[in-house]
Amino acid sequence: MEHNREVEIDGNSNPIQISRLALDIGGSLIKLVYFSRNSGDDEDPPKDKVGVSNGVNGRLHFAKFETAKINDCLQFISANKLLLGGGFQHQENCTNDRSFIKATGGGSYKFSELFKEKLGISLEKEDEMDCLVTGANFLLKAVNQEAFTYLNGSKEFVQIDHNDLYPYLLVNIGSGVSMIKVDGDGNFERVSGTSVGGGTFWGLGKLLTKCQSFDELLELSHRGDNRAIDTLVGDIYGGMDYSKIGLLSTTIASSFGKATSHNKDLEDYKPEDISRSLLRMISNNIGQISYLNALRFGLKRIIFGGFFIQSHSYTMDTIAVAVHFWSKGEAKAMFLRHEGFLGALGAFMSYEMHSLDDLVVNQMMPLPVNASLGTDTNYDPLKGDLNGTESIQCSVYRA
Numbered sequence: 001m002e003h004n005r006e007v008e009i010d011g012n013s014n015p016i017q018i019s020r021l022a023l024d025i026g027g028s029l030i031k032l033v034y035f036s037r038n039s040g041d042d043e044d045p046p047k048d049k050v051g052v053s054n055g056v057n058g059r060l061h062f063a064k065f066e067t068a069k070i071n072d073c074l075q076f077i078s079a080n081k082l083l084l085g086g087g088f089q090h091q092e093n094c095t096n097d098r099s100f101i102k103a104t105g106g107g108s109y110k111f112s113e114l115f116k117e118k119l120g121i122s123l124e125k126e127d128e129m130d131c132l133v134t135g136a137n138f139l140l141k142a143v144n145q146e147a148f149t150y151l152n153g154s155k156e157f158v159q160i161d162h163n164d165l166y167p168y169l170l171v172n173i174g175s176g177v178s179m180i181k182v183d184g185d186g187n188f189e190r191v192s193g194t195s196v197g198g199g200t201f202w203g204l205g206k207l208l209t210k211c212q213s214f215d216e217l218l219e220l221s222h223r224g225d226n227r228a229i230d231t232l233v234g235d236i237y238g239g240m241d242y243s244k245i246g247l248l249s250t251t252i253a254s255s256f257g258k259a260t261s262h263n264k265d266l267e268d269y270k271p272e273d274i275s276r277s278l279l280r281m282i283s284n285n286i287g288q289i290s291y292l293n294a295l296r297f298g299l300k301r302i303i304f305g306g307f308f309i310q311s312h313s314y315t316m317d318t319i320a321v322a323v324h325f326w327s328k329g330e331a332k333a334m335f336l337r338h339e340g341f342l343g344a345l346g347a348f349m350s351y352e353m354h355s356l357d358d359l360v361v362n363q364m365m366p367l368p369v370n371a372s373l374g375t376d377t378n379y380d381p382l383k384g385d386l387n388g389t390e391s392i393q394c395s396v397y398r399a
């Protein structure tokens with residue numbers, strides 16, 4: 001393998017040096033987080049209290065691939081020379097670092113032989129729940145304008161008070177859903193989960209609408225009207241509310257209830273209505289189970305992560321409304337800008353010299369957004385998919 005540390009990525013003509021790559025290999029998606037040193041850095045490297053330079057400036061990069069296209073991911077790592085980093089070369093003996101990368105998620109077990117065979121690298125496995133919590137705590141504490149609430153179409157950033165962050169319920173909506181009560185750094189318990197998650201939306205949606213990509217299915221939901229398929233309270237109550245138990249006529253009484261109609265088949269329903277109804281059913285259900293778990297432990301804050309959300313307004317709105325409705329406004333749903341990268345960030349933090357305190361994030365610097373996987377016919381696996389993501393300008397300090 002070549003050992004040139006200066007590489008080009010993202011079509012940028014400036015050579016940048018990659019150090020540290022971590023992976024979260026999930027049931028649906030592989031997430032990558034890697035750090036690149038700034039090249040020709042104008043900024044002074046971070047200094048300690050007595051003014052000695054003890055860190056480097058750079059960027060954290062995010063990318064994702066479908067797990068089914070793992071070969072694209074391997075190619076991306078290899079083409080962009082992401083394995084060449086070995087820490088900060090002026091201080092580190094990096095020989096060991098080159099032989100493994102930190103990885104989490106079920107795929108770190110399932111694909112460990114493939115990484116060995118194709119890239120000659122071992123995956124050092126980190127526990128998935130540990131990584132989710134570390135990643136969420138890092139984002140909440142270190143990144144400005146990371147957490148936000150979403151209600152009635154309006155997004156509001158939440159200023160997190162570090163002394164008043166815990167406890168909270170972390171709900172990670174990936175292929176399946178994990179619900180974790182977080183009481184501090186490394187102090188957590190997975191209190192619940194549900195198999196009705198992002199994989200369910202994508203899987204059922206694909207079967208029912210014949211969509212070819214997740215983004216297409218989401219796009220369909222924008223244009224759909226779930227009332228064509230869902231049975232509303234008003235459909236049952238002759239257009240009236242059932243106010244005695246607090247149900248409006250417009251509330252869904254039964255998701256997909258109208259599909260029981262004897263004289264209609266799948267072809268009689270519009271794919272966009274199916275997608276909308278499915279998205280609403282799954283989001284509502286997750287919102288409700290999350291609320292019930294928050295209630296179990298008296299938690300007021302529910303933080304949602306995972307790539308199912310994809311900052312999609314209708315998804316967030318449905319989840320937030322469900323939490324608001326069931327908790328009568330007592331509990332708050334919060335979302336994260338880097339929602340899908342919690343596990344990968346946690347794995348990144350698990351490199352010895354990156355504790356939460358080592359990584360100081362200065363500011364958010366949006367990168368040009370590439371087209372998304374699946375819908376972009378010009379999709380280039382060598383560039384990865386930075387869809388909806390950014391790189392973060394940050395400094396890394398030595399422990």
Ligand SMILES: Nc1ncnc2c1ncn2[C@@H]1O[C@H](COP(=O)(O)OP(=O)(O)OP(=O)(O)O)[C@@H](O)[C@H]1O
Pocket residue numbers: 025026027028029030066105106173174175176177197198199200201202214215305306307308309310340373374
């Ligand atoms: N391009 C995409 N292809 C497939 N699914 C996508 C895509 N974008 C978003 N999703 C959604 O994100 C979900 C996967 O989210 P995420 O990557 O957080 O979980 P995962 O790590 O793959 O799953 P798990 O943790 O259960 O192993 C999918 O089930 C789907 O709902």
Ligand SMILES: CC(C)(CO)[C@@H](O)C(=O)NCCC(=O)O
Pocket residue numbers: 026027106128174175176177178192193194195
């Ligand atoms: C199995 C994992 C943890 C893999 O990420 C996830 O898909 C999940 O939490 N599924 C839900 C399983 C359950 O608790 O019913």
